[in-house]
Amino acid sequence: xxxxxxxxxxxxxxxxxxxxxxxxxxxxxxxxxxxxxxxxxxxxxxxxxxxxxxxxxxxxxxxxxxxxxxxxxxxxxxxxxxxxxxxxxxxxxxxxxxxxxxxxxxxxxxxxxxxxxxxxxxxxxxxxxxxxxxxxxxxxxxxxxx
Numbered sequence: 001x002x003x004x005x006x007x008x009x010x011x012x013x014x015x016x017x018x019x020x021x022x023x024x025x026x027x028x029x030x031x032x033x034x035x036x037x038x039x040x041x042x043x044x045x046x047x048x049x050x051x052x053x054x055x056x057x058x059x060x061x062x063x064x065x066x067x068x069x070x071x072x073x074x075x076x077x078x079x080x081x082x083x084x085x086x087x088x089x090x091x092x093x094x095x096x097x098x099x100x101x102x103x104x105x106x107x108x109x110x111x112x113x114x115x116x117x118x119x120x121x122x123x124x125x126x127x128x129x130x131x132x133x134x135x136x137x138x139x140x141x142x143x144x145x146x
Contacts, residue, residue: 013134021067080142092135099128
């Protein structure tokens with residue numbers, strides 16, 4: 001595959017990856033209601049309950065930042081600028097680790113039952129893998145062409 005066609009593919013993949021982060025946010029904003037966090041978190045001590053909300057807030061902040069930085073630094077990522085590739089390596093590793101945790105720690109058996117949750121889980125895991133592949137693939141493409 002030529003360098004120009006790879007660049008075109010990565011350009012599209014980066015736009016889709018940026019948008020993909022906001023799709024994940026759509027799913028994450030449904031989690032408290034669909035997973036009955038009000039009931040489950042009420043069992044925690046107040047400090048632990050606050051910790052969970054803080055962790056969730058930081059996760060949402062990171063996902064927003066990943067999406068926005070992908071849009072804003074699109075050209076730098078495509079050019080293979082050093083800082084942009086470091087960011088891509090971090091984002092790709094983040095989503096790759098998230099997919100590994102999902103597969104080997106959470107597993108599908110732990111998810112709530114029902115067709116909507118099965119489809120949602122498959123779509124989220126597929127998106128995590130696609131994001132990891134896009135960002136890490138971009139890094140490999142640039143590092144391999146040096």
